[in-house]
Amino acid sequence: IPPLVLQPFVEYSIWHGLSPKEGLGKITIEVTRDNQMYQCVIEDDGVGRSGQDTAVSADGSRLKSYGVSITRDRIAMLNKLQHANASVQIIDLEKGTRVEVNLPLTFEA
Numbered sequence: 001i002p003p004l005v006l007q008p009f010v011e012y013s014i015w016h017g018l019s020p021k022e023g024l025g026k027i028t029i030e031v032t033r034d035n036q037m038y039q040c041v042i043e044d045d046g047v048g049r050s051g052q053d054t055a056v057s058a059d060g061s062r063l064k065s066y067g068v069s070i071t072r073d074r075i076a077m078l079n080k081l082q083h084a085n086a087s088v089q090i091i092d093l094e095k096g097t098r099v100e101v102n103l104p105l106t107f108e109a
Contacts, residue, residue: 001031001038001103005075008067009099011040013098017046017097038103045096 010027018025029039075086084104091098 001040004067005071005101005103006040006042009101012046012068012104013046013097013099017044017048019046021046033105036105038105040101040103042101043093043096043098045093046095047053048095049090049092054078 006029006069007029010029013027018027025044027042027044031042032039072088075088078084079086084106085102086099086104087102089100089102091100
């Protein structure tokens with residue numbers, strides 16, 4: 001798996017999903033292989049994307065995430081250059097968010 005592909009989504013789960021949540025939270029990271037693809041799933045039970053307006057850092061400032069959009073752009077560019085079929089899908093859950101990243105086994109970042 002190329003470096004820094006999953007990290008922005010895990011970070012997003014921590015800062016924007018679990019940080020504003022009352023009580024404990026959970027993040028699950030699962031990587032499986034299906035034929036010639038890796039399926040990487042990051043799922044949290046945080047506030048979800050609709051509750052992210054309350055995400056703030058330790059100093060009280062609002063958090064802004066660029067890593068997710070940069071990663072999506074990077075995957076789109078590499079798909080074009082390498083004729084690959086990698087994808088990112090963000091799914092809103094009843095409680096939390098699920099991100100599915102699909103990468104070909106031969107994907108090079």
